[in-house]
Amino acid sequence: MCFGFSKHARRRLLQTLALVGALTAAAATAQKAERPVVVVGAVVSTTGPAATLGIPEKKALELAEALAKEDASLPFVPKLVVYDDGSDPTRAVNAVRKLANDDKAAVLICCTTTPGSMAVLDAVKSLKTLNISMASAASVVEPVAERFWTFKTPMTDRMQIAYTMETMSNQGVRRVAYLGLEDAYGEAGWNEFRVLAKDYGLEIVASERFARGDSNLTPQALKVRQAVPDAVYVHSIPPSSVLAHQTLGRVGFSKAIFHSAGAANSGFLNVAKGAVDGAYVVSGVIEVYDQLPINHPLRPALEGFAQEYGRRFPGEQPGLFAGQGWDAGKLAMMAIGAALRAGAKPTEPEVFRAVVRDQMERIQGHAGSNGVFNFSKRDHLGLDKSGIGMLKVVGGRFRLQSN
Known part of the structure; x- marks a missing residue:
């Protein structure tokens, strides 16, 4: 069908459509290029004695990644890499090193347990990579001067x-x-x-x-x-x-x-x-x-998390340990996003990791599942008591x- 167009007009129309298509594809490619892929590495206990804790943590981390990928406002695309330590601190140390050295993780989330989180402290320090622990012991982040690279999400013992x-x-x-x-x-x-x-x-x-x-x-x-x-x-x-x-x-x-x-x-x-x-x-x-009372400061955040969790994992409701994984994942995304907005480049991994850590320390007023987080140079938990x-x-x- 010619729709009344001359051959010359049709040729020009086709050329214009081709040009528009090329420009659209180029714009999409450019937009994708502007959002670098950043690896978030996690070590959780999905087998062994701590599996009842680690399995929901892993699910919540996967949810955080999926929602972040859908968020066009983020200046990056997250790639979650997860290893199971089998509830074994020695395996946790090996996994942390693999994530930083082989997978090039910009942030680490480790570990499910206190023994694992304590075991990786020296490795995290030598790797100079932010680690967000999901373990409860205060000794995971204290004294802060010796835990420069380590933060945590759960309330302390x-x-x-x-x-x-x-x-x-x-x-x-x-x-x-x-x-x-x-x-x-x-x-x-x-x-x-x-x-x-x-x-x-x-x-x-x-x-x-x-x-x-x-x-x-x-x-x-x-x-x-x-x-x-x-x-x-x-x-x-x-x-x-x-x-x-x-x-x-x-x-x-x-x-x-x-x-x-x-x-x-x-x-x-x-x-x-x-x-x-x-x-x-x-x-x-x-x-x-x-x-909780309707006016509780955490209720909106908790209801939102529960709805998203239920949609991704039908028939399930998030508990305390899913919440700890969720908080760790969300905080990691926030720190990475802030580092990119501050001008840090993932192509310069050592500098980028350092800036991500510094941005983590600046997070204020974040309503998580465990309470409201206000980190500082003196406090790498920064959690209030609203969630206990x-x-x-x-x-x-x-x-x-x-x-």
Whole structure:
């Protein structure tokens, strides 16, 4: 069909259309070239004893990457590279080195656990690459002068235990026992527990430890019961936190049992299958975001995250550990974006990594899943207390008791 055009006119029309197409393609190519691909490397525990923590962290990181790729306002395109450390600190160190040296990661997110996060400190320092840990121990980022390259997203053991002890004190508890893991996580918890007890007028009458792989905790539970505490604090993660709780019940302990935030996840409830009703668990309020007051400062951010998470993973709701991965991913994207806007170039990796770290330290007022982040040169957690709460297991579900 000629539509009434002359051959000359048709030729000019075709030439014009070809030119427009070429210009459109060139513009798209130029736009893509203006958005460099930047690698974000993550090491999570998707297998091994900490898998109930690491699996939701990985899912949240994948969600953060997917949404960032859709965000045309970002000056870069993220590429997430994830390795599983099998809950093994030695594997975590190897993975961190591989991410920085082979995959050219501009930011590291490692690790799921405190032992892994502590193990990689020297590697992160030598690699001069920002690392965002998802572990709870304050020692991961303190002292800040020795943790120049390391930041973290979860509330610290100190924050968790202080809030737990305040709850204990309000309930009239005076004699307490500690039952925790015999690794870096358990040691960090014990160090905070024994110091803070005095501040809350609590007497520690027993302290027992167990390994993550132990299948029989009866000797420890018996010693705890014989000390006649008013309450027991368990500093562990599933499945050992569930075993500790059940064993205390089997040996006849019937008073209050409090758990660290390591138990604040669906794995704790699923493994227990109704056997931990009555347990108190200190946690981020993400576990019960729909029970928060409408005017709570974190509710909008938590509802938005939960909606996006549910869309990507139908039938699932994000918990505390998904939130820690989400916060780490979002903060990494923010720091990278700020570095690019400041003029840093990914083609100069050493300089770029240094600028990304500096921009991370400048993030202020970011409402995350664990609270509001305000980082500084003196504080590489920068988390307020708006995200911490005390939960109680009722009918196999977490119920908010206080915030």
